Amino acid sequence: MKNYFITSESVTEGHPDKICDQISDAILDNLLVQDPYSRVAVECLVTTGSVHIAGEVTTKGFLDVQTIARRTLKEIGYTDPKFGIDADDAGIWASIHSQSSDISMGVSESNNKEQGAGDQGMMYGYACNETPELMPMPIILAHKLTKKLAEVRKNNSIKHLGPDGKSQVTIEYVDDRPKRIDAIVIAQQHKDEISEDEIKLEIYEKVVKPICGKMMDLEEKNKFFPSNSINTKYPQVFMDENTKVHINSTGRFVIGGPEGDTGVTGRKIIVDSYGGIGRHGGGGFSGKDPSKVDRSGAYMARYIAKNIVAAELAEKCEVQLSYAIGVSQPTSVNVNCFGTNKISEEDIMKLIFRIFDMRPKAIIEHLDLRRPIYKKTSSYGHFGRNDEDFTWEKTDKAEVLRQQAGM
Structure with a gap:
């Protein structure tokens, strides 16, 4: 035995790192409402009495950092200076500039070029049959x-x-x-x-x-x-x-709060994912629009892994995707079922390539990721949530996986 x-x-939504994740994603949501094709990469830092925001934004929308940051602090509950920061009195500093033209050239779609990944990197998705959410x-x-x-x-x-x-x-x-x-x-x-x-x-x-x-x-x-x-x-x-x-x-x-610890966007990536079970590619999610595969690739990897477990092809499943900046097809795809698979991992890989389109544009379209849904992902986990906006949690491919696996 x-x-x-x-x-x-x-961590709660009032944890300093989570304050930053929520402000970053509130900015992203605000811009996606105005322009669904906004390119956003925003980081935040909070400390006693102050919020510092920096990043790259290309959008047709108008960005009011002050209002968004104060509203987010107030929604969390930071309305008393005793807790380390007060929404009304906090100092808000911002340094925002447009996305690099070199990056934009690789990510933008044109008549003779598919939309490529917004950066290189590897992302992991995981699922297991321990809970109804198919999470650890x-x-x-x-x-x-x-x-x-x-x-x-x-x-x-x-x-x-x-x-x-x-x-x-x-x-x-x-x-x-x-x-x-x-x-x-x-x-x-x-x-x-x-x-x-x-x-x-x-x-x-x-x-x-x-x-x-x-x-x-x-x-x-x-x-x-x-x-x-x-x-x-x-x-x-x-x-x-x-x-x-x-x-x-x-x-x-x-x-506690920002007085007890300085908070930074993207510093709770294990809390955001699977709690240390399964691997993580290292890229944070919050403040990034879906052209960034750190986010959309991780969501897709979870979608694939969850459907494999929901289809009962395996009891545990970890999917790794990797990308090169400006390239549409993933540079690699890998699956690991930890010996719990009911069919061979080679056959599962064939099903993945047959059923799931892992190009960045296809991921964004299939999971409908150009919507302002991200602020609510930034607390209490991006995965295992029973919310219709979390499209990567659907198990709508489980039946076709079972059929094509001959089960």
Whole structure:
């Protein structure tokens, strides 16, 4: 019997790095509303009381950085200087210029040239049959905990919380299947008005137990899990008497947000993807329009991997794509099913090339990526989300994969 532990973390929308991801993607969405063909590559940095935005933008639209940044801070909940930054009083600095003509020449489509990739690089997509979302269980639970932290803060069911927070979940696996929750770590910013003991008890009762407790009631389960999750096909993993729970384990988390840590766009790429299970090509997603294959290629790789697992051609699947700047066809495609495949990986590769068009323009069109959908991707993961705008989460190719595989 093989026994091992895997840990993944998530962060709330108020984490400094996530502030930056959301501002970058809010800028992207704003420009796509005005001009769906906007070329955007925007980075953000936040620190105590200030936001710094830089990047390259080519668009027919008008960019109002000040308004977008302040609105995003306010939506997150940064409306009190005690939390490290205040939406109304923060200093906003921007340095934006147009996309390099050398890059534009390689990416733009013309009468005699297909649209090429916006950069070189490799991207990974991953899927597994541990959860209804076809995602690894540790990252799914970590995201559910941070979403719950944000919910209890915003609806004031736990008072005196700040926007910054993190979760971490360790799952024990037996014979490659999730068996139990071994450890949970929560760090949640708060005001001085709430005591250490009170915040620990409140978070345990109102955040940890509803998500990870075995006695979760049906209403809570239906709220936080897709309707088909109460299904013996997927392992039901909960806390037990040996689960270790650490809540604000330093005892105090008052100084947080941009005052506690400087935030930067693209620094939570593992939180954004699969929680450390499966590989990552290294490129961030936020602030990048879909001509950047760092984003659209990763979405396509997830789409392919998820459909392969949904088709039950494999229990686990990792897809790697790679591109060269200005070139439309991928420079390589690879699939790894970790020995769980029901047909050969060579046959799966043939199906991938037959069914999926991996050229950048085709990806953008098939997944409908020129829409202003990106700000909501920038918190709680880009994958495993039950949202119709996350087109890369569809399993509409599963049936044709099964048919052509002869299953």
